[in-house]
Amino acid sequence: MTERSDNMSAKKSKSKKTTKRSNNDGCIRRRSDGRWEAIYTVRYDSNDQPVRRSVYGKTRGEVTLKLREILQQIAMEEYVPPKRITVGEWMDEWWRIYCLPSKKISTCTGYESTIIWHIKPHLGKVSLQELKPMQVQAMINQLVKEGKAPSTIRKAQALLHCALEQAIVNGMLIHNPAERTILPRMERKEIQFLTLEEQRRFIAALTDNTPGRALYFILGTGLRAAELTGLRWSDIKDNHFTVAQTIRRNRDFSDNAECKTFLETSTPKTRAGRRMIPLPPKMKELLAAQRREQLEMRLAAGPEWTNNDLVFCTEFGTPFEGRNMTRSLHQTLRRAGLPLRGVHALRHTFATRAMESGMDLRTLSEILGHSQVALTLQLYAHSTMETKRDVMEKMDVFL
Numbered sequence: 001m002t003e004r005s006d007n008m009s010a011k012k013s014k015s016k017k018t019t020k021r022s023n024n025d026g027c028i029r030r031r032s033d034g035r036w037e038a039i040y041t042v043r044y045d046s047n048d049q050p051v052r053r054s055v056y057g058k059t060r061g062e063v064t065l066k067l068r069e070i071l072q073q074i075a076m077e078e079y080v081p082p083k084r085i086t087v088g089e090w091m092d093e094w095w096r097i098y099c100l101p102s103k104k105i106s107t108c109t110g111y112e113s114t115i116i117w118h119i120k121p122h123l124g125k126v127s128l129q130e131l132k133p134m135q136v137q138a139m140i141n142q143l144v145k146e147g148k149a150p151s152t153i154r155k156a157q158a159l160l161h162c163a164l165e166q167a168i169v170n171g172m173l174i175h176n177p178a179e180r181t182i183l184p185r186m187e188r189k190e191i192q193f194l195t196l197e198e199q200r201r202f203i204a205a206l207t208d209n210t211p212g213r214a215l216y217f218i219l220g221t222g223l224r225a226a227e228l229t230g231l232r233w234s235d236i237k238d239n240h241f242t243v244a245q246t247i248r249r250n251r252d253f254s255d256n257a258e259c260k261t262f263l264e265t266s267t268p269k270t271r272a273g274r275r276m277i278p279l280p281p282k283m284k285e286l287l288a289a290q291r292r293e294q295l296e297m298r299l300a301a302g303p304e305w306t307n308n309d310l311v312f313c314t315e316f317g318t319p320f321e322g323r324n325m326t327r328s329l330h331q332t333l334r335r336a337g338l339p340l341r342g343v344h345a346l347r348h349t350f351a352t353r354a355m356e357s358g359m360d361l362r363t364l365s366e367i368l369g370h371s372q373v374a375l376t377l378q379l380y381a382h383s384t385m386e387t388k389r390d391v392m393e394k395m396d397v398f399l
Contacts, residue, residue: 026067028060036060038067042074073174087131088124090172091115094163105250105264111159112251118143118156128167131177136160140181150184157181191379192341193348205336211328213290214312214320215346220283222350222368225322225343227273230265232309236287240278243268243369247319263319272371287311351380356387 026040036057041050055070057063085093095115099108122139123131136157143153161178168176194202199219206212218228226246235242250264268274279287290311297315298305306317313320325343333340347368354364365376 036063038063087126088120090128109251133177191348192345193352201336218346231311273369
């Protein structure tokens with residue numbers, strides 16, 4: 001009697017530890033460390049043997065809920081095997097595998113900066129497969145609170161969304177947690193340009209040398225800084241020139257790089273960027289003066305001269321890059337008694353004068369290298385005070 005009683009007691013004890021369920025319903029048991037474990041079958045291998053996985057919880061109820069969710073995913077063919085990788089680790093991996101080999105270095109540099117400064121601090125340590133839409137929204141809200149520009153926040157969300165889409169393709173996620181987030185409204189940023197009076201003062205303060213001519217050439221043609229740096233003599237014809245290459249300083253991501261940055265020579269990013277621009281008479285005169293000075297520099301440099309065929313270069317033939325251009329611009333603005341601005345303000349000034357002179361939007365868009373006329377309209381639909389005053393004076397005849 002006692003032996004039978006002991007056997008029944010042992011069976012009862014065992015039944016408390018493990019609960020067997022029907023086929024493919026999983027098995028729940030309590031572990032020796034006090035935690036609860038649910039064992040479930042994911043699939044069957046080539047030998048028709050079950051491939052099992054486990055999920056854990058502090059209570060039976062917790063592990064039951066987890067098991068129920070997993071079994072539902074398996075039934076709907078939405079189950080993704082757990083993988084221990086954080087959002088930060090996946091962003092690094094995505095950038096290294098899917099961005100670095102196929103995109104321009106300048107684009108990769110921008111992506112890397114966004115990942116490091118705007119995504120990782122908020123989501124970097126979160127498990128990729130546990131990332132929820134609410135956490136992505138919390139990141140966006142925090143970036144707004146920190147005073148980040150709407151364009152910066154939208155860029156961070158778009159980059160995260162793109163990386164998560166790839167995670168779905170790779171079978172690491174089922175849904176994209178960055179979908180349907182609420183983004184800050186884009187506020188139109190006032191572009192910086194010189195008024196007509198400021199432009200006259202600026203031109204008067206320009207020096208008659210390579211830095212001065214480079215700035216004047218941007219003002220007269222609307223080139224971007226990297227396009228001017230890459231301009232070659234072979235790109236220039238009698239009455240026009242072709243924008244065919246750009247030169248800009250970028251990060252060097254190679255493992256054996258001795259220097260963190262390098263000058264990258266590339267082609268324009270878009271088809272519209274590769275364009276022909278007519279040469280106004282004053283710009284022809286400027287190029288003639290530049291050629292004369294460059295011949296003198298070449299003779300002075302002797303064997304140290306590097307022949308890159310560049311129109312605007314240093315005394316040794318190396319590229320006259322953006323940071324040198326910015327320094328020259330600020331010196332000129334100080335001499336003219338004007339507020340400091342970026343080099344791009346000269347491009348904006350060219351576009352503003354073109355609009356004031358009556359140039360049609362399509363022509364201006366092609367000269368600037370915009371892929372869409374709508375972009376040109378969005379940027380330069382403003383009116384200067386001089387234009388407003390002129391129009392108001394013309395309205396006087398009706399009063």
